[in-house]
Structure formats: C-alpha cells, structure tokens
Amino acid sequence: MTTTHLLSSPACERNRGPLLDVLRQVLPAQGLALEIACGTGQHAAHFAPALPGWQWQPSDPQPECLRSTAAWCAGLANVRTPLLLDVTAPGWPGAPQAVDAIFCANLIHIAPWAACQGLMREAAAHLAPDGQLLTYGPYFVEGEPPAPGNLAFDADLKQRDPAWGVRRLADVQAEAAHHGLRLLRRFDMPANNLTLVWGR
Ligand SMILES: C[S@@+](CC[C@H](N)C(=O)[O-])C[C@H]1O[C@@H](n2cnc3c(N)ncnc32)[C@H](O)[C@@H]1O
Numbered sequence: 001m002t003t004t005h006l007l008s009s010p011a012c013e014r015n016r017g018p019l020l021d022v023l024r025q026v027l028p029a030q031g032l033a034l035e036i037a038c039g040t041g042q043h044a045a046h047f048a049p050a051l052p053g054w055q056w057q058p059s060d061p062q063p064e065c066l067r068s069t070a071a072w073c074a075g076l077a078n079v080r081t082p083l084l085l086d087v088t089a090p091g092w093p094g095a096p097q098a099v100d101a102i103f104c105a106n107l108i109h110i111a112p113w114a115a116c117q118g119l120m121r122e123a124a125a126h127l128a129p130d131g132q133l134l135t136y137g138p139y140f141v142e143g144e145p146p147a148p149g150n151l152a153f154d155a156d157l158k159q160r161d162p163a164w165g166v167r168r169l170a171d172v173q174a175e176a177a178h179h180g181l182r183l184l185r186r187f188d189m190p191a192n193n194l195t196l197v198w199g200r
Pocket residue numbers: 009012036037038039040060061062065085086087088104105106107110111115
C-alpha cells in the first residue's frame with residue numbers, strides 16, 4: 001500500500017503567487033530563509049524554485065506538516081529537511097543562526113498570543129543584522145475600518161479557541177519593538193490580508 005503525505009490548502013494555492021511577488025521585491029538575490037509554521041509545505045514548494053539563490057528551511061511543530069512539506073518539496077535542492085519547531089520554544093532549538101529572512105504566514109491569529117511573542121523574540125535573536133521577518137495574514141489596523149470579512153473571521157477564530165483571533169497591528173508592533181524590531185514595509189494583499197516586513 002502506498003501512503004501519500006501531501007496535505008493541500010486552497011488558500012495557500014491562492015496566496016502563493018501574490019506572496020512570491022512580495023518576496024521578489026523585498027529579498028536580496030540570495031540568502032537563507034527560515035519558514036515558521038510551514039503547514040502543508042505548498043509555500044516552500046512554490047517559493048524555493050522561484051528563488052534559486054535562496055536556501056529554504058521549513059519548520060512546523062506538527063509531524064504531519066513536516067511529512068507533507070517534505071513530499072511537496074521532494075527533489076528541490078534548495079529546500080532543507082523540514083524542522084520540528086514550536087515558535088514559542090526558547091532559543092528555537094535546531095534552527096539555523098543568523099538567517100537572512102524569516103517567513104511566517106497565517107500563524108499569529110490562529111495561535112495564542114504567545115506565538116507572536118515567541119516569533120518576535122526569536123526573530124530578533126536569529127535574524128542576521130540586515131535580516132527581515134515577513135508575516136502574512138489579517139490584522140486590525142488602527143484608524144482603518146475593519147473589513148467585514150476579517151470581523152467574521154475573528155469571531156470564528158475566537159469561537160474555535162478564545163485565545164485565537166485577528167491581532168491588532170499596534171499590539172504586534174509593540175511586541176516587535178519590545179525585541180528591537182520595527183515595521184519596515186507593508187503590502188496590502190488580496191482578501192484583506194497584509195504582508196508585513198519587519199527588521200531592526
Ligand atoms: C493556518 S496554518 C498555516 C500554514 C501555512 N503557513 C499557510 O499559510 O498555509 C497554521 C500553522 O501553524 C502551525 N502552528 C501552530 N502552532 C504553532 C506554534 N506554536 N509554533 C509553530 N507553528 C505553529 C500549525 O502546525 C499550522 O501548520
């Protein structure tokens with residue numbers, strides 16, 4: 001009997017193209033990227049061949065996500081073996097030091113606030129001096145009317161887990177600032193999402 005490990009996310013299929021456009025704009029020609037919460041692995045499988053100067057290190061705490069990512073990325077020479085990593089783990093055991101980019105999509109609203117705290121704390125510790133953290137997902141932005149879709153999504157998330165929810169950008173910025181990171185660039189993405197670029 002053959003077993004397939006491929007998980008599939010329709011949202012990932014939709015957003016991977018616009019996300020790659022942003023990566024091409026903000027990343028230098030080469031470097032080492034650590035992906036936090038890689039999920040199915042479809043982002044890694046889409047980005048790595050399009051960014052041949054980059055080494056891509058996917059990570060996730062769920063073994064089935066690591067298996068799926070390995071399956072999606074089979075044969076891609078610039079994708080490293082997926083790493084078991086919980087973003088809240090102090091010191092990010094096993095993660096490479098001095099990475100040039102950290103990419104994290106759709107985590108901080110679908111996890112307790114500790115995930116955002118861990119992401120900012122360890123990104124500050126693991127990014128090279130000019131390294132960039134990219135986060136992707138929905139946010140509530142002060143002074144901007146919330147999109148109805150994001151309000152509904154927030155309510156749905158909180159029903160699934162009261163510790164989850166669409167985050168206020170100001171709260172994320174405060175957490176980043178606590179660790180010496182600041183918002184460098186903002187890209188408005190389809191479906192009321194933002195890609196945010198953070199650095200020192
Ligand atoms: C909604 S999925 C997003 C997956 C992928 N980034 C995407 O955009 O399609 C959320 C991912 O966060 C991961 N995750 C949940 N808690 C986490 C944690 N504490 N540390 C790292 N990843 C976590 C889950 O295993 C899952 O793969």
